[in-house]
Amino acid sequence: MVKEGLPFVIIPLLIAAGFAVFGWWIFAGLFVGLALFMAFFFRDPRRTIPTEVDIIVSAADGKVTCIEDRENGKFVSVFLSPIDVHINRAPITGKVIKIELFQGKKAPATSN
Structure with missing residues (x-):
């Protein structure tokens, strides 16, 4: 946990x-x-991460509800149900260069 x-x-x-x-x-x-x-x-089970090169692993458990091209790149939406593990992981190697908060509105978790 x-x-x-x-x-x-x-x-x-x-x-x-x-x-x-x-x-x-x-x-x-x-x-x-x-x-x-x-x-x-709040469980955190062990994950076996594939070792192949040039793959991206999902950042979270759940169901992929949307994959689409957007102005700034690809958009992937993953819906987490109450029984899914609620931990987000880094799906690729990288470095955070900016954190920005965008105020939103309350919408159903299934909406994109």
């Missing part, structure tokens, strides 16, 4: 322990279930 997910697992477990102390087992069970889901959500 990635370290960023620890608070999302530990806090529900502490709440579950508090409910268990008072014998409120249903609520304790619900929070243990929430902690287990969060541990599943």
Whole structure:
């Protein structure tokens, strides 16, 4: 599990322990279930990366919903369902030269 997910697992477990102390087992069970889901959500399984030259590996698990040519190059959209691993990786070797935030609007995860 990635370290960023620890608070999302530990806090529900502490709440579950508090409910268990008072014998409120249903609520304790619900929070243990929430902690287990969060541990599943923030998992980071090992990946075997292909060693072939000139290939690009997907940056994320999920379903490729769109591949198209755009003004600045290729656009690839990958939809992550709640059961997919929510970790983004670098699909090619490179160097980050600029980080820029573009304010957007709330749209369905399936839209491009």
